[in-house]
Amino acid sequence: MDYRAGDDERKSLVGEFISVSEAFEGSADIAAARALARSFLTDVQAVHGLPVSGRAMGMVQLVVSELVTNARKYAPRPCLLTLDIRNGAVEVSVWDSSTAMPAVLGPDPARVGQHGLEIVMAVSQSFKIHREPVGKRITAALQLADDPGGDPAGRQP
Template sequence: MGQTAGNQGQKTGEREPLWASAAFDGDSSCIGAARRLATGFLGEVKAVHGVPVSERALGMTQLVVSELVTNAVKYAPGPVMLDLRIVGGAVRVSVWDSDPVLPDVAATDPRRVGRHGLEITLAVSQGYEVRREPVGKRVTALIALADDPGGHIAGSTAP
């Protein structure tokens, strides 16, 4: 597992971007490591940078990271990359894998066992995007950091 974390790309006089990213081998052990990275990142965002992060946002971020990384490990051979960024009042969770096939959301079926990851991600996210890359694809979800019944994220309309 390789990991980079920090606030690189900072420009003088601007608020520094808050982000963390990691590259994983793509075996199942990376799922827990990805969740731990998300937890540590949001903890630092809150404690060090004073950005409000609700308990709901922390839990939903862990869930979305887990679901997206699990899908990448399950359906794509090779490495997985996770990128977490604070964008406005949200955390943008982005997972890259090597498979160019775009995921589809299975029709809702409460009797189905498994294949609920994207359903869950869509249900708890304020924004969702899937994009083909020159190699593979990137799945991105946006999760509000503060509790807001309307799900509004200030200054943001998409991942």
Template sequence: MTEPDPAVQGGTAAELGSPRTSVALQGAAGIAGARRAADAFLTRARTEHGVSVSQRAWDLTRLVVSELVTNAHKYAPGPALMDLRLHGGTVEVAVWDSGPELPIARAADAGRVGQHGLEIVMAVAQGFEARREPVGKRIIVRLPLEDEPHDFTRPRRLG
């Protein structure tokens, strides 16, 4: 896979309404590329747009990107697309893949090895949405850019 240059793919705030970037991802190499794209996007948001991004938001964005792109690679054939944008004090991570099945969070089980990614994503998300697309599905997660108290008992649905 040719690694995308996320700095080139995003537009200016005036062109797009808010900072955003889109990256096409293919295979296992796409997971590391997605994390690099998230880092570049958040760096650009700070330096070019003066957006405050807490270290917690940065770390959680990398975590969510890793989990969503890993799941897309693991459970759906073909490429995946990742969109990042700033929206109302949040960073929105959206991952599309060609798999038609919506993910289902499993009941918490401390004895289960693996398959905790969606549980983790939903626990840290300010908003979570999984929706079918004409082809495949899109998972959208919103994370606050600033540290704030969060009710970890239930993610809020987007919409």
């Protein structure tokens, strides 16, 4: 795996970032996308010394799974997954070539399916959808370490 970081990877990463990207094309790649996220966060902790909570590890994999699944389901292939570490958070970004913006539906316990973005928004600190020159990019940010104030998503009041 090839990560980008500052010139001296042993120095403090405040203000620096670590990133990995990979393209995915088939539905079997959803598991590979989760594995990439898990491996990336494991290395972020082991190599760069940044704390990654068990909750963050699981939630990032969930967000990756939901966003890559949506891209594979609703857009022509391929999609591009990017994971960036910035200021104590991981940004999960998925680009796809579809120009159709996703419908973000409100909670509805009677609805079967289509809860992916609802879940992503519930577990993320921030959530953005951006049109790109070709397609769109969906980005969700999650804290690497659990919030000491007790909010599991790390949101500020």
